[in-house]
Amino acid sequence: xxxxxxxxxxxxxxxxxxxxxxxxxxxxxxxxxxxxxxxxxxxxxxxxxxxxxxxxxxxxxxxxxxxxxxxxxxxxxxxxxxxxxxxxxxxxxxxxxxxxxxxxxxxxxxxxxxxxxxxxxxxxxxxxxxxxxxxxxxxxxxxxxxxxxxxxxxxxxxxxxxxxxxxxxxxxxxxxxxxxxxxxxxxxxxxxxxxx
Amino acid sequence: xxxxxxxxxxxxxxxxxxxxxxxxxxxxxxxxxxxxxxxxxxxxxxxxxxxxxxxxxxxxxxxxxxxxxxxxxxxxxxxxxxxxxxxxxxxxxxxxxxxxxxxxxxxxxxxxxxxxxxxxxxxxxxxxxxxxxxxxxxxxxxxxxxxxxxxxxxxxxxxxxxxxxxxxxxxxxxxxxxxxxxxxxxxxxxxxxxxxxxxxxxxxxxxxxxx
Numbered sequence: 001x002x003x004x005x006x007x008x009x010x011x012x013x014x015x016x017x018x019x020x021x022x023x024x025x026x027x028x029x030x031x032x033x034x035x036x037x038x039x040x041x042x043x044x045x046x047x048x049x050x051x052x053x054x055x056x057x058x059x060x061x062x063x064x065x066x067x068x069x070x071x072x073x074x075x076x077x078x079x080x081x082x083x084x085x086x087x088x089x090x091x092x093x094x095x096x097x098x099x100x101x102x103x104x105x106x107x108x109x110x111x112x113x114x115x116x117x118x119x120x121x122x123x124x125x126x127x128x129x130x131x132x133x134x135x136x137x138x139x140x141x142x143x144x145x146x147x148x149x150x151x152x153x154x155x156x157x158x159x160x161x162x163x164x165x166x167x168x169x170x171x172x173x174x175x176x177x178x179x180x181x182x183x184x185x186x187x188x189x190x191x192x193x194x195x196x
Numbered sequence: 197x198x199x200x201x202x203x204x205x206x207x208x209x210x211x212x213x214x215x216x217x218x219x220x221x222x223x224x225x226x227x228x229x230x231x232x233x234x235x236x237x238x239x240x241x242x243x244x245x246x247x248x249x250x251x252x253x254x255x256x257x258x259x260x261x262x263x264x265x266x267x268x269x270x271x272x273x274x275x276x277x278x279x280x281x282x283x284x285x286x287x288x289x290x291x292x293x294x295x296x297x298x299x300x301x302x303x304x305x306x307x308x309x310x311x312x313x314x315x316x317x318x319x320x321x322x323x324x325x326x327x328x329x330x331x332x333x334x335x336x337x338x339x340x341x342x343x344x345x346x347x348x349x350x351x352x353x354x355x356x357x358x359x360x361x362x363x364x365x366x367x368x369x370x371x372x373x374x375x376x377x378x379x380x381x382x383x384x385x386x387x388x389x390x391x392x393x394x395x396x397x398x399x400x401x402x403x404x405x406x407x
Contacts, residue, residue: 023385028229029313074289077307078281085274114277115311117230124304170400174226175393182389189384 007139009195014143016191020118021151027118031152034109041156043102045149047091052119054087056141059123080123088114118148208333215337222345223399227313233388234305239362242350244298246343248287253315253335255283260323261331276319284309357383
């Protein structure tokens with residue numbers, strides 16, 4: 001029961017309280033780039049969720065089984081980025097085989113998941129928070145993916161409506177998206193303090 | 197001969213200036229948004245971050261332009277990332293050794309330079325096609341453009357959030373007998389997003405007036 005509560009709290013903390021997009025500014029590029037339409041945003045969110053879970057788990061394993069306590073620790077970042085690049089390659093092959101329309105619509109943004117800071121960021125945060133059990137690492141990576149999907153879908157929903165709004169000319173496009181994102185973070189600040 | 201050297205100087209100058217304004221990484225290309233938003237709460241971390249990015253950008257551009265003839269197309273992004281990761285590790289270790297408090301303040305955002313799109317973009321767009329010297333010029337221009345942008349954004353936010361720039365008090369605070377009431381919101385995520393959004397809007401306005 002106790003572990004269950006810890007896991008649930010870890011999950012909620014990463015989805016709502018410490019959402020990577022809203023509080024840590026990670027994954028802003030796809031957040032601004034792909035959030036034009038809800039279905040694309042959702043596909044992107046799922047792909048990122050999968051990659052982040054896979055790489056979060058693998059990097060935790062590599063870190064704890066091989067690197068920690070050895071001089072090899074300095075190669076940590078190189079190892080992390082290799083794992084992530086491999087995971088993205090896997091997802092790309094899978095999506096191309098089974099969901100060709102999604103593959104076409106995501107285009108360049110799919111291989112760019114490698115350089116999505118949300119993923120490397122989460123691997124680094126897991127390392128930084130000194131999480132020492134595998135289950136919690138998996139739950140947190142999953143939470144981060146769900147949090148990212150939620151953020152990008154909310155944004156896509158708002159932007160679909162924003163197209164009908166009368167925005168001053170100089171603010172159209174990215175500036176108004178950034179301001180909207182700012183207001184969204186304000187809403188999500190309401191969750192802070194819910195979990196320590 | 198004379199003509200040729202003059203045009204090459206012009207090329208270097210243009211490459212250098214492009215990074216500062218016309219192709220400013222943050223304002224024009226919308227690259228490297230994560231650190232731009234995350235470390236601009238105060239000028240000091242923003243400046244440190246900018247210096248790290250300049251260092252990594254120059255080193256990775258040199259290495260990439262030296263190995264540009266050996267790259268295989270499908271593996272090149274991988275090679276870029278590995279090169280960058282190596283130099284970021286060096287920068288991180290240097291920071292940890294000589295500026296431990298800055299290293300703590302920046303936290304995971306230093307290793308996150310690896311996935312900063314500016315550096316991969318410059319490796320792909322410039323260093324993998326050009327010689328070493330022009331790649332270095334390009335790296336310095338882009339890096340300075342990025343650092344300046346970070347510092348401007350950070351000055352605005354730090355000034356409004358604490359009344360200080362680079363930890364030097366500029367506006368006298370209300371609690372110490374002055375008039376300025378700090379706007380705490382500017383040190384929070386919303387301050388980052390809204391300030392950057394408004395700045396981009398302002399730049400759009402200015403460049404439209406000019407043309």
